[in-house]
Amino acid sequence: MLRRKARRGRRDDAQDDPLDAAQERRVRAVLALGGVPQADLLDGVQQVRLRLLERAASGREAPRDVSAWAAVVASNLAMDWHRAKRRQERLGERLAALRQLEHPSGEETSVLSVAVAQGLDELPDAQRQVLVLRFFADLPVRGIAEELGIPEGTVKSRLHTAVRALRARLHEDEVV
Secondary structure, three states, X not given: OHXXXXXXXXXXXXXXXXXXXXXXXXXXXXXXXXXXXXXXXXXXXXXXXXXXXXXXXXXXXXXXXXXXXXXXXXXXXXXXHHHHHHHHHHHHHHHHHHHOOOOOOOOOOOHHHHHHHHHHHHOOHHHHHHHHHHXXXXXXXXXXXXXXXXXXXXXXXXXXHHHHHHHHHHHHOOOO
């Protein structure tokens, strides 16, 4: 009796899943062929499930061919993954270029610029990114948020925390 109920429970769970096993394999294959790393495939499959459930929850009718629809969504997710990766790479290149201190030969480096550079190196990456983009690249908060793909409030919070930490470091070193 218990086994029958357990089996029924599994069937009910399977019926609640908007993707069957074959559709899930197809989604995984589309994501993998799209260049999404193996570690991110499960997240991609879950995103497809979520979009299908959101579609049903919004009252829209189910796609005629769920398998084809899921493959298209998976393909779009793979493209989004590549765009985000490229954005992060470009951002990393910009930050690396900004972090390289150019020292013209024959000129002395100011104590303040060295202290700021050291202070920046000690900040967590997320705080350093927003600080450099705001004050060195002169991007507005909205531009930073768009570039990093995070909310403006998060940018403001990280900026505030980073400035406080850098200011404390400069006072600690008695530079300012």
